[in-house]
Amino acid sequence: MAASTFGVTAALLQSDIFPHYTFSATSHPTSTAVGTIITRAGAVVSGLVDARGLNANALDATGEPIAYYFCQRLTLVGAALDVARAFTGSGAPGELVDTLRREWMDGLKALRDPQMGKAMLVDAYGSATAGRIRTHVQDTSSLPTTSTDLSIDDPEFTGGMDL
Secondary structure, three states: OOOOOOOHHHHHHHEEEEEEEEOOOOOOEEEEEEEHHHHHHHHHHHHHHHOOOOOOOHHOOOOOOHHHHHHHHHHHHHHHHHHHHHHHOOOOOHHHHHHHHHHHHHHHHHHOOOOHHHHHOOHHHHOOOOOOOOEOOOOOOOOOOHHHHHHEEOOOOOOOOOO
């Protein structure tokens, strides 16, 4: 399965991060190298999303806009970091590279954190219950047969209740 780049392209990278620079066959880095850099950044983000039990390739701007745009921005920043390093050289950080590095590292940290990652990808988990099972079958069958077989039920706890 190919890693998702979440819609990040060289044109998007140029318009959002490097508006005064044009990627071409003769630029440094070249447009081909920029494509490879985007793919690598997308692979990192896709891997972290997939590790959370989601399919990174299934995320889109219509169905899961929160998750999709978070992943798109993180992929964009990761790619921009490597492109900026190519501009300045790995040994000469500069303010842009430092800013991109911080955002990239913070985004990766958020995806790795159990709670923060769930918040960043909340709409990819489905309903508002975000992965918690709250429905159950009301009759003795193993599968619901009608919509009345399902209900949303929060447990009620009272004082002195043995758990």
